Amino acid sequence: TRSTRPQRMLKAVQKKATKGDPESVISAIDYFCKHSEWAMNVGDEKGSILDSVVTEVNPSTVLELGTYCGYSTVRIARLLSPGTKFITLEFNPANVTIARQIIAYAGLQDKVTVVEGSSGDLIPQMKERFGITTFDFIFLDHWKDRYLPDIKLFEECGLLRKGSVLLADNVICPGAPEYLEYVRNSPRYESRYYPAHLEYTKVEDGLEKSVFLE
Ligand SMILES: O=C(c1ccccc1)c1ccc(O)c(O)c1[N+](=O)[O-]
Ligand SMILES: [Mg+2]
Numbered sequence: 001t002r003s004t005r006p007q008r009m010l011k012a013v014q015k016k017a018t019k020g021d022p023e024s025v026i027s028a029i030d031y032f033c034k035h036s037e038w039a040m041n042v043g044d045e046k047g048s049i050l051d052s053v054v055t056e057v058n059p060s061t062v063l064e065l066g067t068y069c070g071y072s073t074v075r076i077a078r079l080l081s082p083g084t085k086f087i088t089l090e091f092n093p094a095n096v097t098i099a100r101q102i103i104a105y106a107g108l109q110d111k112v113t114v115v116e117g118s119s120g121d122l123i124p125q126m127k128e129r130f131g132i133t134t135f136d137f138i139f140l141d142h143w144k145d146r147y148l149p150d151i152k153l154f155e156e157c158g159l160l161r162k163g164s165v166l167l168a169d170n171v172i173c174p175g176a177p178e179y180l181e182y183v184r185n186s187p188r189y190e191s192r193y194y195p196a197h198l199e200y201t202k203v204e205d206g207l208e209k210s211v212f213l214e
Contacts, residue, residue, distance in 0.1 A: 005037055006069045006098040013105055020107035022078040029071050033200045041071035042141060042169050043199025049207055050167065054079045057165050059136035064088035065119050065150060066142030070099035077111040086112040087130055089122050119146055123153045134161040140168040147179035164212040173198045173205040183210040
């Protein structure tokens with residue numbers, strides 16, 4: 001039967017990238033998406049903004065919502081200090097299988113834990129299952145209608161501390177209007193928009209960075 005796009009992306013990584021070299025894995029995926037098949041990775045333009053925010057925050061605890069094939073997981077993991085606790089959540093089991101192989105190909109399997117399940121179910125389990133008190137950095141890149149309920153869940157579960165940074169992908173395209181309205185109008189967050197484009201296209205998109213104030 002026909003292969004899936006994530007399977008073809010993994011093949012492209014295994015063919016083009018160097019085992020243990022995260023930069024070559026990132027480049028191989030970007031090449032595949034620019035020249036073969038578009039895929040919903042954060043991409044190189046928004047990925048560079050992600051890199052700069054991760055570097056600035058230098059987090060000790062990281063959560064990613066929406067692993068997909070592991071592209072942003074590799075981007076983040078390659079920048080983290082030793083001993084950082086990094087968890088990424090993915091709903092689709094087929095994506096989990098591909099992501100774990102791409103992350104391992106980059107040599108970053110010891111830096112991150114890929115957990116299968118829905119964010120709504122798993123966020124309340126972070127403390128008990130993974131020994132997390134609060135997250136220093138959260139990257140939101142899963143279903144766009146989950147951004148708002150999940151940020152409220154972070155607050156309810158006491159997973160944010162003064163200075164926690166949330167970075168949300170796709171706030172323009174496909175868009176997360178309710179989330180934007182919330183973080184931009186809530187007195188509990190300081191929000192800033194980073195304009196860019198939908199990965200591998202000229203369509204307007206961007207990242208919203210929100211700092212939790214208390
Ligand atoms: O929702 C889509 C989508 C919708 C329709 C068709 C393809 C993708 C999407 C598009 C770009 C993204 O960066 C992204 O993270 C997503 N996503 O699914 O989380
Ligand atoms: Mg995205």
